[in-house]
Amino acid sequence: MALITAHFDVSGIDFLIKKTKKNTEFFNFPYVYTKGIFGNQCDQKQFYSNIVEKVMSDREIKNPSCDVLTCGFPDSPELNLKTKYSVKTLDLIESSEGIVPVFINNKVFLTKGMMCSYELDEDEDFLGNENDLGEFDQIANLNAYPQTTPDDLSSQVSLDSKICEKIPERFRFESGRKIVFTGGRFTQKILNPELNYILILEALRGLGVFNVYLDSSNAYSLLRTVQMYDRSLVPDIESFFDTSGFFIRTGGSCECLINNGLGDDKFIEIEDNKVFIYPFRSDTPARLSIKSRELGTIDVHTNGGSLGIVFDTRAPGDSIYDDVKLLNESVKQFENVLKDR
């Protein structure tokens, strides 16, 4: 029997389609229902039911022979179709095991034990000005057309920084954990994908080392929903994420010796308040000896990732979005790495 799982986010819908047990397809529909656009045609229930039916019919899946599962933030909407299982994204995150999910969209930062929500128009300085379609208007239009993505780097930076401002200062991730960044913010096809990693750097609170994964198809929520419905259908979800790299946050200047076992050891010295990317991806793990004032000396092993090893020597509490020079340098570095990928 075919299985279709839909995740309804604030800016788009993601689907996981399994026509057979072995076959898995991810599909993103980057639009959502808004009363302002569709209110005179249909209600939310009709709209979403129509989308799910369209996705099924395009794949020649017949409704009676298909199990429909739904999840969503803040909740999965009602459908005219019979659904086998439905769950809130919040519950998926709270029930996470092993890998730490960090769910970010244009409304919320959500991880196990922590939820910070953000309204685009809550700021005092969010008043309009006389500029023709200035930044404020653009952000306001995101409320009216939530699927749209900003048209330039500075607007995206502004939006991302507003989300990160809501994360409490005392919040820390435990060093050594595997962390997957997921949610609508990463499924949107933004103009500058390097800003995804800037957002990750900013959201990655706490000092230490982290194995970072990027989920650009909301696979975490979709697969966890399937797991909660029937664990045998998805035994391992980690294989569906892109291993971005090994992120090292030292809180100040650091030294690192990279031993990849081939005899060409690398010694790297990084001054404070810098972001440095060392491209590295290998099936054989490299041994890293990291020394910094805050972390002391630690030895770790890593296979790197699509980005490599990312060093971040900013002091805890410093925002990359407030340091234009560092932001530009980092964007450039991520841009170059992504170009070479």
Add this chain to the structure above:
Amino acid sequence: MLVPVARKIMDNRKCFIERVFPVEGVWDVKIGDFVEPFSRLGSCVFSQNKMTLPSDFKPRDIKGTEKFFYVDTLLGNVKKEKIFAPYDGTLKKLEDKKYVYEENPRKYFLLSGVWGTVKSLYGKSSALIETQSKDISFTYSTEFHSSGELVVFPNPSDILKKSYLENFVKGIKGKIIYIGNHVGLEVVKRAYELGASAVIVGSCHTDVFNFANNNGFSFGVFSGFGNIRTPEEIYKYLSSVSYRYVFFEGAKNILRIPVREEDMKILNKKEKITDINIINPEYVKNVEPGMRVQALQRPYFGWFGVVDRVSEFSIFVKFGSDERTVEIRLPNFLIIE
């Protein structure tokens, strides 16, 4: 590439409009009667105008707590300014020693405002009429309900808008005003002060919307925030139904315009407006060359164009008579029908 279809104007073949007396009244219609916009549903008697006088108002010749005045007679003074009665009415002294001037109760006829059939009467207060309408969607609207005669300004310049409000239209009180492609805060404040029932507009800045929302004022935006033109089809249609009684339904994000049943059929052929009840419209379609789209990406935000070609994650659009094409990224556009 699946993209949603936005239909700015929809035919609604069956909807219900509630008409309410300001105070309890007497019905002139019964259930099942067919009514037209100027049909009288019933009547009631109440004071239709009230003027609150400033605290430094000094009345002329009042001994008790109230006194009757004929229109144009002297009520009193505010400093050196003389205040005359704008209508026949009664000057009343309130407990806080302020004064109000209330017009004499007059007969008020509740008109139908729509072409339809009376479906039910609720006591002496309201009637429910089954009718048909064209529903125009607002991108953004305050969640209030109001109704009134539609006045359409011809997209005037900023300087002219206020002057239009104060001089061009004879009394904007109770009217729903389409004010132009864009409106500023000062003009909306003035419309609110003059007692307009609602203001509808192509675009505005967020301060204008916040003002309307904070003051319980019906306010609708067709295109979005910024300085964006009203879609041509909406402006043309509003102009064609100027001075009609219309309904602003903010909670549903729509402006409901009552129409004759036969008008819907004629317009459908001419304008290809999708009918909500006759066909089950597709809410999403695969985008193809030749389709009409609305761009939601600067500097073309809100513009309408025609798809020239489709690539994997974007489309190339021609705007107006310009031969050049512009790349618009998914999902920054909608199909328009």
